[in-house]
Amino acid sequence: MHDLIIIGAGPAGMTAAVYAARKRLDLLIIGKDVGGQTAWSPEVDNYLGYRYISGMELVEKFEDHLKSFDIKHEYRDVGQLLKTDDGFSVITSDGKEYEARAVIVASGKTPRMLGVPGEREYIGRGVAYCAVCDAPLFERLDVAVVGGGNSGLDTAGQLIRIANKVYIIEFSEALKADEVLIQRVEQAGNTEIILGAEVKEIAGEKMVSGVVLEDRGTRETRRIPVGGVFVAVGSDPSVAFISGLVALNDRNEIEVDCACRTKVPGLFAAGDVTSVPGKQIIIAAGQGAQAALSAYDYLVRNRKLG
Amino acid sequence: MAEHIVTVYYSTTCPHCVSTKKYLDEKGIVYTGHDVAADKEKRKEMVEKSGQMGVPVIVIDGRIIIGFDAAEIEAALGM
Numbered sequence: 001m002h003d004l005i006i007i008g009a010g011p012a013g014m015t016a017a018v019y020a021a022r023k024r025l026d027l028l029i030i031g032k033d034v035g036g037q038t039a040w041s042p043e044v045d046n047y048l049g050y051r052y053i054s055g056m057e058l059v060e061k062f063e064d065h066l067k068s069f070d071i072k073h074e075y076r077d078v079g080q081l082l083k084t085d086d087g088f089s090v091i092t093s094d095g096k097e098y099e100a101r102a103v104i105v106a107s108g109k110t111p112r113m114l115g116v117p118g119e120r121e122y123i124g125r126g127v128a129y130c131a132v133c134d135a136p137l138f139e140r141l142d143v144a145v146v147g148g149g150n151s152g153l154d155t156a157g158q159l160i161r162i163a164n165k166v167y168i169i170e171f172s173e174a175l176k177a178d179e180v181l182i183q184r185v186e187q188a189g190n191t192e193i194i195l196g197a198e199v200k201e202i203a204g205e206k207m208v209s210g211v212v213l214e215d216r217g218t219r220e221t222r223r224i225p226v227g228g229v230f231v232a233v234g235s236d237p238s239v240a241f242i243s244g245l246v247a248l249n250d251r252n253e254i255e256v257d258c259a260c261r262t263k264v265p266g267l268f269a270a271g272d273v274t275s276v277p278g279k280q281i282i283i284a285a286g287q288g289a290q291a292a293l294s295a296y297d298y299l300v301r302n303r304k305l306g
Numbered sequence: 307m308a309e310h311i312v313t314v315y316y317s318t319t320c321p322h323c324v325s326t327k328k329y330l331d332e333k334g335i336v337y338t339g340h341d342v343a344a345d346k347e348k349r350k351e352m353v354e355k356s357g358q359m360g361v362p363v364i365v366i367d368g369r370i371i372i373g374f375d376a377a378e379i380e381a382a383l384g385m
Binding site for chain 2: 033
């Protein structure tokens with residue numbers, strides 16, 4: 001049995017790990033996506049101490065810091081979190097079980113899917129959710145970006161220089177992103193912005209070959225030939241494995257107090273998965289530290305430490 | 307211990323690819339890496355082998371693993 005299991009290896013989880021390691025807790029991190037959403041960011045300029053650093057480079061710095069503590073890390077996804085008599089049981093999606101006296105949930109958020117026919121079938125065969133990861137593979141193809149918010153326009157911005165033509169498809173009647181991003185896509189010579197359109201289907205043969213749109217006003221449909229579809233319509237907290245153990249708010253986030261405690265003793269949460277309004281790397285890191293301190297406090301006060 | 311033939315198709319801008327390579331290095335597993343963003347021939351090869359264009363693709367003794375999956379990698383290596 002470990003003192004503490006941290007679920008999630010993003011900035012919240014990794015900061016919690018550093019704090020817990022420095023308290024000499026018997027610690028395990030479980031998580032496959034090292035760096036979490038940070039690794040997907042092309043550029044970060046608001047993490048204190050680092051100007052204009054790429055997400056991947058920032059994550060590398062986090063990892064280097066962790067290396068100095070020799071922390072056990074299982075590169076797996078968590079399938080279930082259960083309460084036991086002595087603490088908690090964490091079961092990975094491939095069935096391995098780990099136990100701990102306390103748990104910090106720092107599982108972040110997962111990109112939302114469109115939920116249209118063809119989407120799931122073509123993941124990896126033209127449908128993508130991360131431009132930083134996959135944009136280079138769509139060189140000189142026509143691509144569609146679904147989502148006219150910051151995430152969508154950020155994605156489109158990366159594709160403009162790589163793809164042949166970039167369609168930006170937005171559900172509402174206006175792009176909802178920061179002015180700088182809107183200007184960038186409007187001024188590029190190879191973009192077409194389609195507003196008030198709903199994606200009905202993603203089609204293709206072996207790979208994606210087109211996307212079918214419906215104009216929400218006229219109800220006319222249009223098929224655009226594209227070799228790639230990037231989905232950027234927001235994200236949801238990654239909480240499927242918690243199933244009822246702890247209360248979620250109406251956005252499916254884990255409710256925490258200012259000390260990152262949930263209503264379940266011994267269970268803490270940090271980062272984007274929580275009810276904290278600001279979803280930012282540095283806020284997640286701060287919460288990771290707080291959650292680890294709260295977990296340590298809990299273990300000491302309940303005489304669960306040897 | 308039997309020798310395994312491990313190949314990793316990756317791109318330099320893919321965080322999962324970095325995690326995969328770090329994980330293999332940590333476990334002391336020797337592999338051949340191909341940067342599919344730079345090498346069009348290897349990109350074609352990866353798409354043909356895996357039927358898709360997502361990275362990373364890890365091939366262990368002919369077994370195709372799409373995405374960074376420690377459990378599958380360990381199973382393929384008999385760990």
